[in-house]
Amino acid sequence: MFSFSFDPAVDPVDLEVFRNRCAAIAEEMGAALGRSALSTNIKERRDFSCAVFDAQGRMVAQAAHIPVHLGAMPRSVEAALARGTLAPGDVVALNDPYLGGTHLPDITTVAPVCADGVLIGYTATRAHHADVGGMTPGSMPMSREVYQEGLIIPPTLLVRGDTPDESVIGLICRNSRTPDERRGDLAAQLACHRIGAQRLAELAERHSPAWVARHMEALLAYGERHMRAVIAAIPDGTYTFEDMLDNDGVDLDPLIIRVRIDIHGETAIVDFSGTAKQCRGPLNAPRAVTESAVIYCFRCLGPPDMPLSAGAYAPLDVRIPEGCMLAPRPPAAVAGGNVETAQRVVDVVFGALAQALPDRIxxxxxxxxxxxxxxxxxxxxxxxxxxxxxxxxxxxxxxxxxxxxxxxxxxxxxxxxxxxxxxxxxxxxxxxxxxxxxxxxxxxxxxxxxxxxxxxxxxxxxxxxxxxxxxxxxxxxxxxxxxxxxxxxxxxxxxxxxxxxxxxxxxxxxxxxxxxxxxxxxxxxxx
Structure with a gap:
């Protein structure tokens, strides 16, 4: 487990205003994405999420969008930054479930934000594209390996120095049954990055890049303090629960998910030992999805205005056996892990917590x-x-x-x-x-x-x-x-x-x- 230290020089009132400004940036990005997208899935259903990250790629704020997107998004940002330094005007796109993605229809875009030549953070979006190829229309097939689910995009430059790479965009669109929709939805994701960059740069111009960096660090510590308080309110002890998934669509056998939660003061160990091995069908959930479901459950125990920055992850130790259906090895199929298995992870975590907090769960x-x-x-x-x-x-x-x-x-x-x-x-x-x-x-x-x-x-x-x-x-x-x-x-x-x-x-x-x-x-x- 890691920890963040709070800077006493940061004024609490300034921090609260800054926190809401960052959340508002993510919300404004989402509003622009929803208005300008082409597909029904994004325009009408609002199947997308936006967030703001600091210069080290740690999430500092998010909009009230899709929990499974937002909890897993930090892993994708981490993968995007691992490919190399991003220059101003660059945008990286990826959807690889084994690099922080959820499932292939969810395409993530990550862009750096600079002010006065200084990197001050990153903006990220994740949108569910209605078709990215694969066995069946909609890219949610009864697959047996990830290659059957659609086009896999590793961290790839979609835009270089404010110039979209038409060869990459064309490749993505050519692999979709609805290429015009893909082009329109990708353009909407790129457009909302410009809004996020403009708003973050305005903050830096008003205060200074150093001031923004200091307050982002304080937000991380603030999020950690909130989560520690949430866990401290749970009675110390060990709580277990298990539940079943019906089947994986290939074999008829049920799939068991087990959890053991150990609460010790301000920290929690969430252990999924005993969970079913990765399955042949598309119900495997990438590790980032499982972690996202866990953080969601603990976040629900906090106050409505609790900040969910990367600091909130610090008191949680999530242990998932490698090769089980909650941390599968490639090329396991994962189309349904994001949407179905994540829901059962929530059920078992809440089932365990209900033993500790019977009047709340x-x-x-x-x-x-x-x-x-x-x-x-x-x-x-x-x-x-x-x-x-x-x-x-x-x-x-x-x-x-x-x-x-x-x-x-x-x-x-x-x-x-x-x-x-x-x-x-x-x-x-x-x-x-x-x-x-x-x-x-x-x-x-x-x-x-x-x-x-x-x-x-x-x-x-x-x-x-x-x-x-x-x-x-x-x-x-x-x-x-x-x-x-x-x-x-x-x-x-x-x-x-x-x-x-x-x-x-x-x-x-x-x-x-x-x-x-x-x-x-x-x-x-x-x-």
Missing amino acids: PAASAGTMNNWTFGGVASNGASFAYYETLGGGMGARPTLPGLSGVQVHMTNTLNTPVEALERQFPLIVRRYGLRHGSGGAGRMRGGDGLVREVEFCAPVTVSLLSERRVYAPYGLNGGAAGLRGRNVLIRDGEERLLPGKTTVEMLPGDVLRIETPGGGGFGAPLR
């Missing part, structure tokens, strides 16, 4: 992002591809019921409006609403899941990557489990239950119904 939420992708060729010969996650039920809290139909834990995206979906793709949304009664019973009831029913008007290839179809979200303290999810194909009036992870060729007139899980209940139901 909620029951299990839906535990899946209910991923569905589809694609095909339109009547005009143009290819299309779409990716979406669906919300579910939130687990009941000790004093409040769970929310219904929301994105939970490691995801924080919006839904796609029906009007936008029907306008852009050959389908009709037949039903979209709450799955009433799917939340677990209890003194506090779990939130209900969703039902999305879509009729396709053209032949499409659909891929489903979903969990909690076999093992239900658990209740706590006598609360009942939430209902499991269901995927249903309706063809010629007949219903056929689909596996949680599958690829299906849909015909015109076919209907896909996705019923998402409800959250677990809390406490024994009252008579």
Whole structure:
């Protein structure tokens, strides 16, 4: 474990203003990215994240975007800086899951920020691109190795001295079924870097690069102090928990995730020994994703205004056996680790912490992002591809019921409006609403899941990557489990239950119904 020291010369009021300025920079970058992107996934669903880093590549501020992106992003920045010194105007792009990435559709861009010729920090973005190649449209296939999931981008210069490298951009676009979308979304990521650089440079011009560096260091120490206080409020002891993933989409065997949390004063050891070995299917989670889920859980125990800088990682010792499904060896498939396995990591960490803090930890939420992708060729010969996650039920809290139909834990995206979906793709949304009664019973009831029913008007290839179809979200303290999810194909009036992870060729007139899980209940139901 490492530690940061607080500079007593930094005024606390100045630091609070500086902290909010840095967070506002990340938020403004995100607003620009969302407004200027081309794809539905980024423009409507807001499947992206932005953050600010210091001159050593340590995260000092982030926007309130996607938890799994932000917690893993420092590893990508580390990989980007390891390739060599970045000059002003350079931008590095990468998506390699084994170099800090999450899964291949998430492309990260990293750019240096200078003021008066002095490096003062970096800005970073991560956006989910709806298609980067691979076996099936949407790049979330039932893969058995990472090479089947799309184009792998190691740290590569996308822009050199403010001049985009058209050969690299062309390579990325050529490997996508929707090249115009990729070009537009990449341009949006580059544009928001310019906003971030401008705002950070304004801070340095107003105060000085040295002042910015000193306050960034103080933010790191401030984040560490907050996390130490969070851990200190947890009773010392050892807490264990385990839960299952349904299967990996290739083999039908369940996959166990085990955790042991040792709390000692202001530090925590989070050990995943005993977790299943890396699997053949796409449910392996890169180490950065697992670390991201752990930091998220502990961050949830802090106050709403708790700063989440790199300093917050200091009191946490995350131990993951090499070669297990939470730290796989390449070329293991990882498309679903980011979206599904990360959710189960949250479930087991919270399950362990519930033993220490029974009056604070909620029951299990839906535990899946209910991923569905589809694609095909339109009547005009143009290819299309779409990716979406669906919300579910939130687990009941000790004093409040769970929310219904929301994105939970490691995801924080919006839904796609029906009007936008029907306008852009050959389908009709037949039903979209709450799955009433799917939340677990209890003194506090779990939130209900969703039902999305879509009729396709053209032949499409659909891929489903979903969990909690076999093992239900658990209740706590006598609360009942939430209902499991269901995927249903309706063809010629007949219903056929689909596996949680599958690829299906849909015909015109076919209907896909996705019923998402409800959250677990809390406490024994009252008579």
